[in-house]
Amino acid sequence: MRETDFLVIGSGIAGLSFALKCAKEFPDRKVLVITKAKADETNTKYAQGGVAVVSDTTHDSIEQHVQDTLIAGDGLCNQNMVRMLVTEGPARVEEIIEWGARFDKDAAGEFKKGKEGGHSAHRILHHKDVTGLEMERALLEAVKSFSNIELIKHCFVIDLITQHHEGYLVTKSTPNITCFGVYVLNRETNAIDKILSRVTLLASGGVGQVYRTTTNPSIATGDGVAMVYRAKGKIENMEFIQFHPTALYEPGLRGQAFLITEAVRGEGAILRNHQGDDFMKQVDARKDLAPRDIVARAIDAEMKKSGMEFVWLDCTQIDPVQFKSHFPTIYEKCLSIGIDVTKQFIPVAPAAHYSCGGIQTNEWGASSIQRLYACGECASTGVHGANRLASNSLLEAMVFAHRCFDHARTCIDTLSYNYAIPEWSATGTTDPKEMILITQSLKELQQIMSDYVGIVRNDIRLQRASRRLDLLWEETEQLYQNTTVSPQLLELRNMITIGYLIVKCASFRKESRGLHYNTDYPQAAALIQNIVL
Numbered sequence: 132m133r134e135t136d137f138l139v140i141g142s143g144i145a146g147l148s149f150a151l152k153c154a155k156e157f158p159d160r161k162v163l164v165i166t167k168a169k170a171d172e173t174n175t176k177y178a179q180g181g182v183a184v185v186s187d188t189t190h191d192s193i194e195q196h197v198q199d200t201l202i203a204g205d206g207l208c209n210q211n212m213v214r215m216l217v218t219e220g221p222a223r224v225e226e227i228i229e230w231g232a233r234f235d236k237d238a239a240g241e242f243k244k245g246k247e248g249g250h251s252a253h254r255i256l257h258h259k260d261v262t263g264l265e266m267e268r269a270l271l272e273a274v275k276s277f278s279n280i281e282l283i284k285h286c287f288v289i290d291l292i293t294q295h296h297e298g299y300l301v302t303k304s305t306p307n308i309t310c311f312g313v314y315v316l317n318r319e320t321n322a323i324d325k326i327l328s329r330v331t332l333l334a335s336g337g338v339g340q341v342y343r344t345t346t347n348p349s350i351a352t353g354d355g356v357a358m359v360y361r362a363k364g365k366i367e368n369m370e371f372i373q374f375h376p377t378a379l380y381e382p383g384l385r386g387q388a389f390l391i392t393e394a395v396r397g398e399g400a401i402l403r404n405h406q407g408d409d410f411m412k413q414v415d416a417r418k419d420l421a422p423r424d425i426v427a428r429a430i431d432a433e434m435k436k437s438g439m440e441f442v443w444l445d446c447t448q449i450d451p452v453q454f455k456s457h458f459p460t461i462y463e464k465c466l467s468i469g470i471d472v473t474k475q476f477i478p479v480a481p482a483a484h485y486s487c488g489g490i491q492t493n494e495w496g497a498s499s500i501q502r503l504y505a506c507g508e509c510a511s512t513g514v515h516g517a518n519r520l521a522s523n524s525l526l527e528a529m530v531f532a533h534r535c536f537d538h539a540r541t542c543i544d545t546l547s548y549n550y551a552i553p554e555w556s557a558t559g560t561t562d563p564k565e566m567i568l569i570t571q572s573l574k575e576l577q578q579i580m581s582d583y584v585g586i587v588r589n590d591i592r593l594q595r596a597s598r599r600l601d602l603l604w605e606e607t608e609q610l611y612q613n614t615t616v617s618p619q620l621l622e623l624r625n626m627i628t629i630g631y632l633i634v635k636c637a638s639f640r641k642e643s644r645g646l647h648y649n650t651d652y653p654q655a656a657a658l659i660q661n662i663v664l
């Protein structure tokens with residue numbers, strides 16, 4: 132058993148920002164960060180485009196950034212939260228620069244600012260085409276200078292500990308459900324440990340692996356959201372899964388697809404169909420820089436029309452020197468598969484990218500479970516509404532990590548450990564006999580979600596998905612009850628829960644809005660509401 136004052140689950144930008152702030156403010160308190168893979172294997176690392184922030188009020192304004200976010204969110208954003216995000220963003224960016232993150236500057240020493248879909252101004256700060264990697268590097272480096280932060284890698288969180296583990300009946304209507312820590316599977320020893328905490332932050336990232344292709348790494352299995360749902364906490368708006376319009380298309384690829392950042396379109400790249408037409412002109416006045424939901428849907432329609440699995444991204448009109456300097460990683464990646472982007476088009480297709488809903492949190496990042504905060508992609512703060520504005524995610528992670536810290540610091544002294552929590556019991560379970568039972572179910576899940584619950588949905592597809600997921604759930608639950616746990620089994624169980632939450636929320640939303648498009652209800656409804664499970 133371990134004890135820690137602050138327990139942080141996840142080592143991306145949200146978790147590390149919170150950990151650093153807690154460690155600095157409370158040098159005598161312990162901060163424990165746990166992550167299920169390597170320390171830097173996070174969604175943060177793969178964010179290419181950058182951070183949307185108002186850093187120059189001559190050509191941009193807070194109000195413009197607020198309005199762009201609200202428009203992209205298609206009526207469902209929480210306006211107060213959006214205003215908080217945009218207003219507090221510049222201070223958080225200053226802070227991460229102090230921690231060592233570097234953003235590209237021009238010869239005059241001014242930040243270079245990129246543009247992406249839905250933005251009315253150039254405001255995206257970036258580090259070439261590897262902004263997330265640079266921010267993650269800086270934060271991990273900063274963590275090393277705090278002796279009161281411990282970072283444990285390869286440690287899989289199985290479940291949040293609540294009153295349920297003391298033997299009480301906990302339901303959705305139980306008042307004051309409280310998080311006392313977590314049970315974890317130590318991947319190096321295979322032991323299941325109990326970690327008690329005063330405060331816990333879930334910064335466990337996204338859910339992209341629920342789909343066949345995604346820009347997310349293999350760790351993005353929705354663990355945090357699934358755990359909160361099991362612990363009877365509130366989850367909302369899971370139907371809003373953002374598909375990034377331009378992942379590199381590689382025939383037969385499953386899993387993580389290479390991202391072609393939207394910033395490339397910000398520099399002038401154009402989407403073309405198989406006749407060579409720049410089809411976005413017909414779809415939206417903002418053309419290739421319309422918000423992502425609109426661009427991804429237009430690409431999906433073009434793919435269905437042509438029967439092809441991709442469209443083209445034409446970068447040939449971008450100055451080659453400028454392309455190689457701003458996007459060196461994309462240039463090299465394409466070259467490695469035989470595409471010279473300065474002369475040839477890139478084949479691209481939409482891929483699951485970002486979950487706009489998640490664990491319901493308030494303005495302090497507090498979830499519906501006491502002593503449990505959530506921030507970053509796993510949280511639903513209300514800033515993204517029905518469709519996240521490009522490059523607002525790193526900003527949201529920093530702003531709300533600070534807010535979680537601001538709240539947690541006021542109550543940490545009043546909280547104590549709950550020593551009545553029992554150890555994990557594995558009684559009655561045996562080692563799994565064959566992994567095929569897990570790997571095949573995962574393929575089925577990804578197939579169901581991609582074919583029935585992708586960019587375009589309808590009621591019959593959702594009903595079919597729901598029935599098939601029920602069967603997968605039943606079979607996986609049997610495995611979970613009878614076999615010793617493995618990361619693969621735990622992830623599958625979490626991903627089926629995520630699939631269920633997406634389908635359930637999608638079935639309740641009888642309209643089309645933002646990222647949720649149902650051909651049976653093609654219009655937005657008059658009554659706008661969050662769907663809370």
Ligand code: SIN
Nearest residue numbers: 179180392393521522
């Ligand atoms: C991109 O660079 O296009 C992705 C960044 C984001 O998801 O905001």
